[in-house]
Amino acid sequence: MEIQQGLIGKGREAIGIIADNDTFKENVIEDYSFDPEIGPGAVIGTVNINGEAATIIANDAMAINPKFPVVYFGIIGMEEANKMAMAVYYTIEADKEKPIEEKRPLILVVDTPGNGPGKVEEIIGMNKATGGYQLALAEARKKGHTVIAIVIGRAISGAFLCHGLQADNILSLSKEFQTMIHVMPLTSISRITKLDIERLEELSKVNPVFASGAEFFEKLGGVEEVVKKIEDMPETIIKHINEVREYKKAGQAEKTGPWGRGLLGDQRGGRVTRMSVIEKMNEEYEDVAEKYLKA
């Protein structure tokens, strides 16, 4: 494996690569503008991609949030998550009258190591902030917007759930760029589960179910496509925008998003038990459905 200069910590630089030249308008979505002081760890705004307006939502690993000390190095705090959610709702609002092909895409540039793990965060309820952002993205997707995530650095656990896993399609730079996709490092898994670290390391080379990295997530259907060169990012994103839009126009939205990735996990052989469980439930429910529908 040849290590290449990656984009970890360079969310803003990544926006520049993905967007058409000099089109990034920070903190602006159509008629709405955001206070730059609030949620500095999240970068939001409007760019052009392939000549078309798109909402961009990224992490800024260089920013710190002076009000919430847990927010640094790309961590998503309460302000950040609420800001990200608002960016999504404003996007939905801006295009609410437009047909699917004109609804602007949302591009999630993912480089985040986690959600804010602090006392104030728990007192106020951090789970609502990040949960709210996920619902907003799911709503945008179901209302016909195309949501594409691209992992340029770290996509870790709950932060990836929040910023990434609700997208229609997920792309990731390959491991040569030191991208990281996982729930927890093996050392922590070993400590918490009391499983032997050597055994875990051995398994992590072959078992996509808990191995770390974009390539394993691809096998599980958790990532649609791995991007092997930084300069390929814009065209790959455009390709996926078009593909997702076609599905939506054809009324086949179920082929994208978390459910679509479930189907992909089955096709790619990474998550094959999942579907058999769901089918078993359907089968058993059919036998008793009358009783519940005609009570």
Place this chain on the structure above:
Amino acid sequence: MALNELKFVIKADNPKTINTEYYHFGVVGSGDMEVIMEKKELDGNAEVKIVTPVRGFDKIWELVVTKFVKENQLGDVFIDINDNNATPVIVHMRLRQALSEINKLATVSQKDIWDNMQEKDFVEATARERAIGLVDEGTFTELAGPKDRISSPHLPVLGEAIGYDDGCVTGVGLIGKKPVFVISQEGRFIGGAVGEVHGAKMVGAFKLALKAYEDIMNEYPDSYEERRPAVVISFETGGVRLHESNAGLLAHAEVMDQIQDCRGKIPVFGVIGSKVGCFGGMGFVAAATDVIIMNEQGRLGLTGPEVIEQEMGKDEFDASDKGLIYRTTGGKHKYIMKDCNFLVEDKVEDFREKVQEVLKQPFEEIEKYRRIGSLKLIEEQAELVELAVDVNPGDARDMWKHIGNETADELPELTVEEFLKAVKIR
């Protein structure tokens, strides 16, 4: 490193079979086990199968199960055990308990069993007891239950014990005329953590609820309201199961997606009152439900106390301080913050009655209990975050006082009834 599978065929002198076709008993908690006893033509023999992570005690297993079969003179019965390091004493006790429950079936009615369940402390109740007890008497049908013997394909690879429900009980019951799809997590099984099968069961339950909604809308276009389905999740989980972490993470995203699909169609309830609480990625899922019902013992959050302490230091959070933990994530605090809509006493009945009561309200009213899921709600949450900047709470009590609870220090000591009378909420 696969699991150790043992099989014994045992012949009693005067064998007789059990008086039910199938019975499931127990939970694969740490140091515990589950057992299925089934009638089966086996030439009068009892056949025992055991799946356990433990090696080197095969002879002891044989002694224990032979003793059990012979002292009860069992035959034509298949005994199927999933063990997680239970001691021989526990194994023998669980087997006797299972048989005793089976023998009771002849004299105790299903109604008696359900009535007993209503009186149980919610915090102690197993996932299956909660699932059965949260819906009307005699209406619960388990889907993909232990009978199907679906377990995680990933745990045996790591030499970890499996369970036939994978720590998640799913099924359908009724509350009045409404089909209620129940998802109930079992904290005793790997902390209720979500893996591939557990997650698929959650998603499957949502899918069926949405299908039932469509069917009812078609069938009863004029009276669907009284039959509108609901989903009830009895949370007991720390989120992703690390043993199959990637599959667990992806399942979380699917559940979130399903909740959004339910919007405007069917209400989703989060019920939190079990030992483990509701944390990690499932904290997001709970926040995304329409209505949250908790008891005082219930805890809801994102990052558990140990993780905060480890990440941020003991000064930020002392994970050994039980009072601090409950003040920060417990039912009373969540009620004050409106992160839970109802605080109830700790009986299964209290939770069931509250779900039933809320379900009587028009759906449009139920949707108003939401915390997140629209621009307006996010704006409200953003205001709350700015308030936190102003108040800068070092302890949840600072927020309680700010909201107008002069006697904040006394709130944790009050009974639920006294608390509900005295408290001011956000």
